[in-house]
Every structure is written in C-alpha cells, then in structure tokens.
Amino acid sequence: MKKKLVSLVLASSMVLSLAACGSDAGTPASTDGGQTTTEGTDTAAKTEDKTDGDTAAAPAGEQVLNVCLASEPASLDPALNSAVDGATVINHLFAGLAKWGQDANGNIELQPDCAEELVEGVTNDDGTVTYTYTLKDGLTWSDGKPVTAGDFVFAWNRAISPETAADYGYMFEVVDGYADGTLNVKAIDDKTLEVTLANTVAYWDELLAFPTYKPVREDVVSNDAWATDPSTFVNNGAYTMTGWEHNSVITLTKRDDYHDADSVTMNEINFYLSDDANNQLANFENGDWEFIDDVPTNEIASLKDKYPDEFVTAGQLGTYYVCWNINEEILPKSSSLSGVEKERAKDEIRKALGLLIDRNYIVNDVAQGGQVPASSFVAMGLTDADGSQFYENAGGNSFRGYYDVSEDAYEGNWASALDTLKKYYTFDDATQQFTDFPTLTYLYNTSEGHKAIAEAIQSTFAGVGITMNLENQEWATFLDTRKAGNYSIARNGWLGDYNDPISFLDMWTTQSGNNDVQFGKGANADVKAYSLDITDLGYDTKVEDGTWSETYDVLISDIKTCTDPKTRYALMHRAEDLLMSTGCICPIYYYTDLYMISDKVKGFFSSPLGYKYFMYCTVTE
Amino acid sequence: MNTKTLMYIVKRVLLAIVTVWVVITVTFFVMHAVPGGPFIGEKAVSESVMKAMEAKYGLDKPLGVQYLTYLSDIVTKLDFGPSLKQKGRTVNSIIFDGMKTSAKLGLIAAIIALICGVILGSIAALRRNRFIDRIIMIITTAFVSMPSFIMGSLLLIAFAINLKWFPANGAAKNGLVLPVITLSLYPMAYITRLTRSSMLEVLGQDYIRTAKAKGVSGVKIIFGHALKNSLIPVITYFGPMLAGIVTGSLVVEQIFAVPGIGRAFVNSITGRDYPLIMGTTIVLATLIVIMNLIGDILYKVVDPRITLE
Numbered sequence: 001m002k003k004k005l006v007s008l009v010l011a012s013s014m015v016l017s018l019a020a021c022g023s024d025a026g027t028p029a030s031t032d033g034g035q036t037t038t039e040g041t042d043t044a045a046k047t048e049d050k051t052d053g054d055t056a057a058a059p060a061g062e063q064v065l066n067v068c069l070a071s072e073p074a075s076l077d078p079a080l081n082s083a084v085d086g087a088t089v090i091n092h093l094f095a096g097l098a099k100w101g102q103d104a105n106g107n108i109e110l111q112p113d114c115a116e117e118l119v120e121g122v123t124n125d126d127g128t129v130t131y132t133y134t135l136k137d138g139l140t141w142s143d144g145k146p147v148t149a150g151d152f153v154f155a156w157n158r159a160i161s162p163e164t165a166a167d168y169g170y171m172f173e174v175v176d177g178y179a180d181g182t183l184n185v186k187a188i189d190d191k192t193l194e195v196t197l198a199n200t201v202a203y204w205d206e207l208l209a210f211p212t213y214k215p216v217r218e219d220v221v222s223n224d225a226w227a228t229d230p231s232t233f234v235n236n237g238a239y240t241m242t243g244w245e246h247n248s249v250i251t252l253t254k255r256d257d258y259h260d261a262d263s264v265t266m267n268e269i270n271f272y273l274s275d276d277a278n279n280q281l282a283n284f285e286n287g288d289w290e291f292i293d294d295v296p297t298n299e300i301a302s303l304k305d306k307y308p309d310e311f312v313t314a315g316q317l318g319t320y321y322v323c324w325n326i327n328e329e330i331l332p333k334s335s336s337l338s339g340v341e342k343e344r345a346k347d348e349i350r351k352a353l354g355l356l357i358d359r360n361y362i363v364n365d366v367a368q369g370g371q372v373p374a375s376s377f378v379a380m381g382l383t384d385a386d387g388s389q390f391y392e393n394a395g396g397n398s399f400r401g402y403y404d405v406s407e408d409a410y411e412g413n414w415a416s417a418l419d420t421l422k423k424y425y426t427f428d429d430a431t432q433q434f435t436d437f438p439t440l441t442y443l444y445n446t447s448e449g450h451k452a453i454a455e456a457i458q459s460t461f462a463g464v465g466i467t468m469n470l471e472n473q474e475w476a477t478f479l480d481t482r483k484a485g486n487y488s489i490a491r492n493g494w495l496g497d498y499n500d501p502i503s504f505l506d507m508w509t510t511q512s513g514n515n516d517v518q519f520g521k522g523a524n525a526d527v528k529a530y531s532l533d534i535t536d537l538g539y540d541t542k543v544e545d546g547t548w549s550e551t552y553d554v555l556i557s558d559i560k561t562c563t564d565p566k567t568r569y570a571l572m573h574r575a576e577d578l579l580m581s582t583g584c585i586c587p588i589y590y591y592t593d594l595y596m597i598s599d600k601v602k603g604f605f606s607s608p609l610g611y612k613y614f615m616y617c618t619v620t621e
Numbered sequence: 622m623n624t625k626t627l628m629y630i631v632k633r634v635l636l637a638i639v640t641v642w643v644v645i646t647v648t649f650f651v652m653h654a655v656p657g658g659p660f661i662g663e664k665a666v667s668e669s670v671m672k673a674m675e676a677k678y679g680l681d682k683p684l685g686v687q688y689l690t691y692l693s694d695i696v697t698k699l700d701f702g703p704s705l706k707q708k709g710r711t712v713n714s715i716i717f718d719g720m721k722t723s724a725k726l727g728l729i730a731a732i733i734a735l736i737c738g739v740i741l742g743s744i745a746a747l748r749r750n751r752f753i754d755r756i757i758m759i760i761t762t763a764f765v766s767m768p769s770f771i772m773g774s775l776l777l778i779a780f781a782i783n784l785k786w787f788p789a790n791g792a793a794k795n796g797l798v799l800p801v802i803t804l805s806l807y808p809m810a811y812i813t814r815l816t817r818s819s820m821l822e823v824l825g826q827d828y829i830r831t832a833k834a835k836g837v838s839g840v841k842i843i844f845g846h847a848l849k850n851s852l853i854p855v856i857t858y859f860g861p862m863l864a865g866i867v868t869g870s871l872v873v874e875q876i877f878a879v880p881g882i883g884r885a886f887v888n889s890i891t892g893r894d895y896p897l898i899m900g901t902t903i904v905l906a907t908l909i910v911i912m913n914l915i916g917d918i919l920y921k922v923v924d925p926r927i928t929l930e
Contacts, residue, residue, distance in 0.1 A: 071888070075708040082664070165673040167666050225709040246710075246718050247880035248792035272790060274878035275888075278774075282789035283878075285782045289790075476657025476893050483665065493663070513665025 063267040065601065065614055067291035068283065071275035072247045077227040078214040079159040082167035085293070087211040088612045089271055092252055093235040094214035095259075097133055097152070097193075098205055100607040102616070108607060110205050113260075114139055114147065114215070114236075118205050121197065127563065128176050128184075129200055133193045140257050141217060142233075142240045149187035151215040156183050158221070159212050168212040171497070174201045200563045203500040209607075210498065238264050238615050247273055254615075264615045265603065281596075290598040290619065293612070297449045300369050300594070310596050313370050316610055317496035318591035319379045319504070320371070322357075322442075322457070324350050324584040327522045328488040332425055332436040340545055343529035348420055350583030351403075355417035356460055360407045363589050366452045374587035375401020378504045378576055379496060381590070381608060385569035390501050391590075394576055402580045418464065433465025440468040444491035445478040453588065454491065485518040492516060495591065499608055501572045506556050508579055510549045517584045520548030534558070534574060537567050552578055630918060637910045644906040645695075645899070649688055652898050659705040659893045678705060680895075691899065701900035706892045712900035719882030720904070722791075723874070726881060727866045729801045734808035734862065739855065741809075742816025743843065746851075749821060757813060764810035769869050773803040773876040791879030800877045804869055808862045812855055820851035853924050860916030864909045 073086035078094055081087060091099070099113040112118050114135050121129035139147035160169045160178060176184035176196040184196040197204065207213060220226050220234040227233060230241045238258045243251035250271040254264055272289060274280055280292040281299065295303055295311075303311045330349055331337060337345050359373035372380055376394040384390045395402040403413060421427070425434045442458065444450040451472065458468045468489070473481060482490050494514075496503040506512065510520030518524060525547065532551040533542045539558060543551050555575050562568040579585060593610055603617040660666060660674050675681040679690065694700045701712035745757040764772070776799050781789035787798045823829065824847055832842050871883035878884075882901055889897035 072707060074706055077708065080708050082662070162669055162673040163677075165666075165670045165677065167662070167664070167670065169670060170667060225711075228707070228709040245792065245880065246707075246715070247884060272792065272878075273880070274790065276875055276878055279789060279876065279878045282777050282782055286785050286789055288788055288793065474657075475891060476661060477655065478657075479661050479663060480656040480658070483661070497664075513667065 063265060063617075063619060064270070065266050065268070065291070065617055065619060066270045066272060066289045067293075067612075067614060068272040068274055068280050068289050069293045069612065070273070072273045075227060076233070076241075076250075077221070078211050078216060079155065079164055079166045079168075080227075081211055084610045087609075089250060089252075090211045090214060091611050091613070092237060092239045092269065092615060093233075093241060094211070094216075094237040095139075096208055096210075096214045098208035100209055100611065100613065102605055106605070108605060110209055113209075115193075115208075118208070121200070121204070123200070124196075127199055129197045131195045131197070131204075132188070133195070135191045135193065136259050137191075139236065139259055141220075141236050142255060142257075144257075145217070146190070147215060147236050148190040149193040150190070151217050152193050153183075153185045153187050154218050155214065155216045156185055158216070166212065168210075168497075171207060171210055171212045174198060174204070174207070199561055200565075202565055202568070203498050206498050206500075239269065249273060266615055266617045266619075269614050284596050284598075287598075290601050291595065291604075291612070291614070293595045295594060295596060303596070307596060309599050311594070312597060313592050313594045314606070315381050315608075316591045316593040317379050317381045317499065317608060318494055319374055319377055320453075320491075320493045320588045320591055321374070321377065322354075322586040322588060323490055323492045323517050324586070325485050325488055325490075326517050326519055326524045326582065326584050327485065330438060330440075332438065334436065335424065340529045343527055345424060347529075347581060347583045349424060350586070352417040352420040352583075353461070353466075354583060354586040355403055355413040356464070357457055357586070357588070358410055358460060359405050359588055360410065362453055362456050366456050367449065367589065369592060369594060371589035371592050373405040374589050375399070375403055375405045376576065377579060377585050377587055378501045378572075379494075379590050382496065382499055382501050382504070385566045390569075390572075394573060395580070396573075396577075421464075428465070431465070435465060437466045440466065440488055441471055442468050442489045442491070443471050443473065443478065443481065443487040445475045446472045450491050482516050483513070485516070485522065490516065493591065496609070501569075501576070502556075502559060505559070505572060505575045505579070509553045509556050511553075517582075519552065519582075519584070524548060530578065532574070532578065534571065537570055537574075626921065629921075633914050633917065637914055640910050641903065641907050645692070645903055646688075648899060648902045649691065650684070652893075652895060653684055653687075655893075657893050659895060661893075678703065678896075695903070701903075702896035704894055704897050706889075706894040706897070712896045715885055715897060716882060716900050716904055719880065719885045719901075722797075722879060723867075723870055723881035723883060726797055726800055726804065726870060726873075726879060727863070729797070730805035730866055731808070731863060733801065734805040734812055735855075737805075738809045738812025739816050739848075739852070742813040743820055743848065745813065745817040746820035746824065747843070754817075757817075761810035761813045764806045765814070767806075769803055769807065770872050770876060772806055773799070773873055776803055777876065789877065791874065791877040791881075796877070797879070800870075800873045800879050803873050803876070804866055807869070808858075808865060811862070812858065815854050815858060816851060819854045820847055823847045823851040826850075849923070853920070856919050856923055857916060859919065860909075860913035863912040863916075867905055867908055 069088055070083070070085035073081065073089060074083060075081050076086060076089055076093065078090050081090055095113045097113060097115040098110050098118055100108055101111040103109050110118065115133040116136055119131055119133060121131045123129050135147065135149060141147055156172060156175070158164050159166050160172050160181065160183065172178050172183060174197050176198045178198070186194045188194055201207070215236060217234060220232070223232055225232065228244070230244055233241045235241070238255060238261070239252035240255045241250065242253040243249070250273065252269045252271070254267045255261065258264065272283070277294040277296040280289070280294050281296060283289040284292045330346055331342065335345075363371045363373050376391045378390050378394065380389065380391050382390045384393050392400045394400070397404070399406065399409070418427075421434065426436045427433070428435050440461070442454050444454050451470070454470050458470060461468045481487055482492070494504060494507070507514035508517065508519055509515065515521065528545045528547055530546055530548055530551040531544050532546070532555060534555070535542050541554055541558070552575065555571060555578065559568055559571045559575065562571060597604055600620050601617050602620065604612070604614065606612045660671055672681070679687060691702070694702065701716065704710045704712055704715055707715065741757050741761070745754045748754045777789055780786045780799060788794070788796045790796055791800050829842060829847060832846055837845075870881060871887055873879065874881045874883040875887065882904065885897065886901040886905065888894075889901055
C-alpha cells in the first residue's frame with residue numbers, strides 16, 4: 001500500500017509541478033535535436049482542462065485521430081524498442097501487467113492492466129522480494145489465442161538474452177537471476193505469475209508499465225520480421241495494427257477483444273511518420289494532423305503567440321548540461337600544483353566556470369522554450385523519499401540545488417567565481433581579463449539550438465578573457481568522440497528511463513558506457529582525491545582521498561542493494577554531492593517537452609516519461 | 622544497328638559495371654572509416670549486447686572479409702542484407718518500398734518536364750521576342766535559379782498551408798502533387814530554354830527556309846522538320862536531368878515527407894546503417910549510370926552524324 005501511495009503522490013506531484021503532459025519529440029530517447037521546452041505553470045492549468053473535459057461523452061461519428069510523433073520507429077517489438085515514439089505506439093498495441101492511466105481527477109497514475117491488481121511484494125528471508133500477480137480473465141492476443149503467464153515469462157527472458165541484443169535488457173537488472181541470464185520469473189499456472197526481485201525496488205510498479213515489460217508470444221516472435229508487417233503482428237493491447245506503409249503511416253484500429261475496450265473511445269489512430277519538424281508543422285497548420293510531437297526550434301516564439309492553447313510545453317525527466325573531460329588540463333602552465341591539490345584546484349575552477357554561465361539568459365533569450373534553469377544534475381520531476389522533488393532537496397543549501405540559479409544571485413555568483421579563478425590565473429585589473437587561461441574547445445553536435453547555447457557560453461567566457469573555440473560534429477561522430485573522451489568540454493543531455501534518481505547516477509560509475517566525463521579512466525584512474533563517509537547512514541564505508549572507483553562506484557552499488565527507501569534516497573543525494581563536487585557536470589537547464597495538439601482533441605494525456613496516450617481521446621468537430 | 626554501335630554499347634556497359642564497382646568499393650571503405658557506428662546511441666548499450674549485435678550482423682569480422690562477403694552476396698544473390706536500424710527488415714524490401722514511391726515521383730516529374738519544356742520552348746522560339754516569349758523566359762529564369770528546397774517550401778506554404786488545396790504530407794492522397802511540381806520545375810525550365818535556343822538555330826537553317834519556300838505549312842515544318850532536330854540537345858540533357866531528379870528528390874522527399882528512397886538514403890547515413898547505405902548508394906549510382914548510358918545511346922540514334930567512340 002505504501003508503495004502505491006508513493007507512486008500516487010509521485011504521479012500527482014508530477015502532474016502539478018511538471019505541467020502534466022510530458023513527452024518527447026523527434027528522436028526521443030536521445031537529446032540530440034536542439035531543445036525541448038515548457039511554459040511552466042501556465043501549462044499545468046491548460047493541460048488539466050484538456051484532460052478533465054468531455055471524456056465521458058460518447059464520441060460522435062467516426063473517431064479517427066491523425067498524429068505524428070517521429071519518423072519510422074526502429075522497431076515495434078517491445079523488447080527491441082528503445083525510443084519514446086516507439087514506446088507510445090507499443091503502449092497502444094500491447095498490454096503489460098500495469099499501465100499509465102488517469103484517475104477521476106485527471107491525474108496520471110499507475111493502474112493494473114493485465115494484472116488483476118498491482119500487489120505488494122513479500123520479502124523473503126534472504127532479502128529478495130516476491131510478487132505474485134493474477135492475470136485478468138479472458139485476456140486474448142489479437143489472433144484470438146489466450147494470453148498466459150508463460151507469455152510474460154518468455155518475453156522477459158527473451159529481452160535479457162544476448163541473442164535478442166535488446167538495448168533495454170538492463171531494465172530487468174532488478175529482477176533476481178538477471179546476472180545469471182535466467183530471470184526468477186515463474187508461471188505458476190496460466191493465470192498466475194510469480195516474480196522475485198533481488199531486493200526492494202521503489203519503482204517496480206512503474207517498470208511493469210515500461211514497454212520492455214510487455215508480453216510477446218514465442219511462436220509469433222520466432223519469425224524475425226514479425227514486428228514489421230500487420231499480417232504477422234500479434235499483440236494483446238487496445239488496438240490492432242491494420243496497416244503499416246513503411247516510412248509513411250502506421251494505422252491502428254480499436255480491438256474489441258481488449259479487456260478494457262469499453263473505455264477506449266478512439267476507433268482509429270494514424271501514426272504518420274515524419275522526422276521533419278517543418279513538415280510536421282505544415283500538416284498541423286493545414287489541419288491534416290491533430291497532434292505533432294516536434295516543432296521547428298526557430299518557430300517556438302511565434303508559435304507560442306499564434307497558438308496559445310494548442311502549443312503545449314510540458315515537463316520531462318531530463319537535464320541539458322555541459323560536461324568536462326576530467327583529464328583535461330586546465331591549470332596555467334606556470335602552476336606548480338600536483339596530486340590531490342591539483343585535482344581540488346581543477347574541481348574548483350570548473351565549478352567557478354559553471355557559475356559564470358547565466359542560465360536564466362540561456363533559457364529566456366537563447367532557448368526560449370520555457371525551460372527551467374538547472375542547479376543539479378538529477379532532473380526536475382524526479383521524486384525524493386517523501387514524495388517531494390529530489391532536485392529541490394539537492395545540495396543541502398538554503399536555495400535549491402548546488403548553486404543559486406535565481407536571477408538575483410547571478411551577480412554574486414559571478415563575483416565569487418572571479419575570486420576563485422583569480423587564485424589560479426593572472427587577472428589584469430585594467431582590462432578585467434585573465435591573461436593566462438588556456439584555450440578551451442567546446443564540442444557539440446550540429447544543430448542550431450546547441451550552437452546558440454555554445455555561443456552564449458563562449459561570449460560569457462570571452463568577457464573575462466577566456467578563449468573557448470567551438471567545434472561541431474555530426475551526431476554519430478559526436479557520440480563516438482564524446483564517449484571516447486576525445487574532447488575538453490562537450491554539450492550533453494540525459495533523459496531518465498524511469499522516475500528514480502538512480503537512472504541519473506549509475507551512469508557515472510567507472511565502467512559505465514555513459515561515463516563521458518571519464519571518471520576513473522585514463523589519468524583519473526589513479527587520482528586519489530575523492531572522499532566518502534556514509535557511516536552516519538549505517539554503512540562502514542569511510543574513505544579519505546580515494547579513487548573514483550573506491551568511492552563513487554562503491555556508493556552506487558550500495559544504493560542498488562539498499563532496501564530502506566529513506567536511506568537509499570539519502571545515499572543518492574550523497575552520490576550526487578560527490579558528482580557535483582568535481583565540477584565536471586555543469587547543468588544548464590531541465591529539459592521540457594513541447595508538442596502541438598488541436599483544440600478539437602479531448603481526453604489526451606501523457607506519462608512522466610513522455611509516452612502519449614491517444615486511446616481515450618475524442619475528436620469534436 | 623551496325624557492329625560499331627554494338628561494340629560501343631558493350632564497351633559502355635562494361636565501363637558502367639566498373640564504375641558501379643568502384644562506387645561500391647569506395648563507399649564501403651569510407652563508410653567504415655567514418656567515426657560512429659550503427660549501435661552507438663546517446664545511451665550506451667552494454668558491451669555484451671554490442672558484441673552480440675556485431676556478431677549477428679558479421680561486423681566482428683575483418684573488414685576485408687566483410688567486403689568480400691558483401692560483394693558475393695550482391696553478385697550471387699542480389700541480397701543487400703538486413704537493415705541494422707529498422708529491425709527485422711531487409712535492405713531489399715526497404716529499397717523496393719522506397720523505389721516504388723520515388724520512381725513514381727521521378728518519372729512523372731520527368732515526363733511533365735519534358736512535355737511542358739518542349740512545348741513552352743517551341744512556343745517561345747516561334748514567338749521570339751514577343752510578349753509570350755519574354756514571359757516564358759522570365760519565368761524559366763526564375764525556376765532555373767531557384768533551389769528546390771526554396772521552391773518546395775514556397776509551394777508548401779502557398780498550396781498546403783494557406784490554400785489547403787494539397788496535403789503537406791507526401792504519403793497522403795494527392796500528396797505527390799506538390800513534390801512532383803517542385804521536382805519538375807527546374808528541368809522543365811532548363812528544357813524550355815534548351816528547346817528555344819536550339820529551335821531558333823534550326824529555324825534559321827537552309828532546309829527550313831527551303832521548306833517554307835516550297836509552301837509547306839507551318840505546323841508541318843515544326844513537327845516534321847524542326848522539332849526532331851532541335852531536340853538533340855534536349856536528349857543529351859536526358860541523362861543529367863534524370864540524375865538531377867534522383868538527387869533533387871533527396872531534398873524534396875524531406876520537405877514533403879515522401880516515403881521514398883531519398884529519405885531512406887539520408888537517414889541511413891546519419892544512422893550508420895551500413896547495409897542500407899550500401900544498398901541505396903548502389904541503386905542510385907546504378908540508376909544514374911544507366912540513365913547517362915541511355916542518354917548517350919539515344920543521342921546517336923537521333924543524330925546519325927555523331928560518331929560513337
């Protein structure tokens with residue numbers, strides 16, 4: 001019950017504080033395309049109007065919705081999909097144990113879907129937790145065969161199998177047996193599914209609604225191409241796929257055999273496939289499409305004026321940030337510092353440079369999409385142990401986060417940053433410029449939005465005599481360069497996979513594939529400059545000046561095995577403290593999502609992870 | 622057809638095959654030399670997943686082996702392999718789907734360009750320096766100098782957003798109308814100008830004057846004598862025009878979201894979908910080589926004075 005309550009609070013706080021409908025545009029699982037946007041509180045009210053209204057009214061006439069999320073999805077196989085647009089289509093086609101839905105007040109909450117109810121887990125003697133789910137009666141696949149507990153067992157094990165090579169196989173990491181390659185999931189009988197988790201997982205119910213957790217049937221997926229054509233596509237959700245013209249349109253038609261078909265009001269949904277924001281906008285403006293998930297960055301300002309009710313900006317679990325290569329030498333050549341002192345100095349310098357950046361200016365005048373200036377890495381929208389916002393509690397300061405991002409504080413930040421930098425570099429009072437700051441290079445992927453932000457930072461630094469050159473690379477090349485650590489400063493962004501801060505923190509362990517900063521790698525592998533003391537939280541770990549792997553990596557593995565939610569969240573705050581103390585992560589803003597939805601459409605909502613739900617929509621003429 | 626012509630054609634076909642082979646080889650190695658890979662994303666996949674995928678698609682083998690396997694698959698089975706990005710789909714089916722749309726788009730555009738271009742060019746030539754000629758010349762100058770992405774955007778705003786006569790989405794009903802117009806305007810304008818100047822030249826020839834003197838009707842002069850000869854430059858333009866339409870469709874397909882091969886080509890590169898990059902490159906290169914070949918051969922057929930070397 002407690003868990004349910006937490007998720008309820010979490011979901012509703014998300015709705016209120018994040019302005020309800022989260023979503024993503026373009027290539028959703030990446031932060032590649034420029035910026036996403038919000039209008040903050042304004043939208044909250046607006047979206048509530050949308051979600052509250054008219055859903056109950058019986059739809060008149062043919063209910064057909066034409067929408068566009070992105071281009072052709074890479075895959076509609078639940079195990080192989082890793083994009084938000086693909087997830088949205090999958091959510092309309094497949095029913096997992098749980099789903100995101102709306103309560104009577106229009107707030108977004110987790111609801112049972114195939115499961116009778118989202119039961120509480122039973123903790124076993126060895127600390128593992130067992131959940132026993134009963135499937136609803138009469139569940140069927142689109143070809144009429146019954147859905148069984150065994151289908152779930154098969155689908156979940158398939159997702160983690162190396163042969164499947166699923167990007168999101170690690171979403172099952174929390175299930176017991178993951179490391180051995182066979183999940184501790186059993187079909188007691190056709191209707192009873194027993195799952196054992198390695199330990200308590202705060203966001204387990206949310207995982208059950210994740211696309212990778214949807215069932216598939218063994219005989220169906222034995223055909224490699226099953227998920228590419230309506231004739232071989234077998235699913236168990238609210239819709240059947242009745243057409244897929246590749247690169248053009250996917251047509252879903254309501255499935256009357258779906259167990260909750262009565263509440264599905266939209267009879268047909270056409271998912272048009274286009275990744276060109278200008279083209280999406282053209283189709284929205286001429287009335288052909290009722291929903292588009294992407295708009296041209298340079299049109300944002302005018303669209304907000306032109307379509308005040310239809311242009312929606314909403315919260316998203318993500319942070320746009322700048323990251324440093326931790327091994328980059330930034331001290332002046334004349335500096336004699338070495339060892340721990342040198343590392344401390346570099347940390348201090350990086351943090352000072354971060355303070356020079358005017359995030360309010362970037363948000364209001366450069367990005368212009370109503371993003372929220374960031375003062376921590378774990379994004380706005382993720383919840384803390386008590387249901388409050390994690391980012392508001394971060395840093396332990398009187399202001400939110402690790403530095404004060406309010407507009408009034410900027411002057412003070414600037415002055416204190418200059419004082420710090422003056423300790424290490426020669427400052428010419430006459431010109432107000434540093435004279436011996438090494439030249440920096442800022443790497444970003446080719447996009448007008450990223451370029452504009454890079455230029456804003458460049459000109460800020462130039463104001464104090466720091467030269468920063470800009471270099472841009474095409475997306476795939478950029479990713480390669482950044483991952484390999486062949487950069488000094490790079491634009492970066494991260495979107496959470498689920499509402500738990502760990503999805504922002506475990507990426508920075510030494511061996512993580514997302515460790516772009518190169519913590520604990522290269523020269524940093526031997527650097528002993530990190531301290532960790534969690535004895536006050538009941539652990540033995542107390543390290544003074546240890547390596548990254550002796551501190552951060554240990555902390556993350558402690559978090560992953562921690563069963564007490566309160567301690568776990570406290571540990572996660574410690575992890576972020578350690579992360580932010582290096583100055584290698586310089587958050588700029590919290591991502592927001594923008595989309596356009598026709599005012600003729602009622603009953604639309606989206607989940608905190610940006611999945612869009614069209615099944616309960618109605619279109620009025 | 623004499624032996625000389627036949628020899629020429631055989632030689633050209635062999636040369637075309639060599640050209641395509643060079644394109645394949647260069648593309649293959651350059652593509653693998655470019656940083657980034659098909660399985661790299663903003664969110665890193667685990668090493669075991671990466672290894673499993675590379676093994677599945679044979680990307681773990683030495684590049685030379687991959688190259689030879691690839692060549693033999695194309696030559697023996699005409700199999701371009703699986704797409705690395707659109708999971709479960711083969712490159713053959715992606716290209717086939719894309720070509721259906723692109724070929725329709727390109728052919729209609731080419732036919733429109735040819736017919737309208739020749740008619741407008743003839744009218745302009747026959748009404749030289751009159752009002753209609755001036756108008757045609759001004760309009761064609763505008764079309765020739767305007768890049769297709771601007772033309773496409775203008776048509777989109779005018780006819781799809783403001784007037785709402787046609788959809789902005791190339792996949793919808795009548796969706797190909799605007800892309801076809803965008804794609805055909807440049808070659809049409811070019812052909813108009815070509816036809817006009819070459820017809821003016823032909824009309825000044827002695828045999829035309831003779832025909833006129835003998836009292837042959839104007840229509841007969843145009844269609845029986847002048848047109849055929851003034852079309853020679855137009856036919857030489859045939860190859861480049863189709864090549865231009867193929868490459869132009871990359872832009873047009875993007876603007877109008879047409880599900881054609883051009884879009885598949887562009888997306889394959891950004892996604893490092895190796896087999897799809899190769900497949901689309903080979904198909905487009907082959908197409909261009911064949912078009913040029915046909916153009917050259919037609920050239921000979923129309924004008925027997927031209928010797929083929």
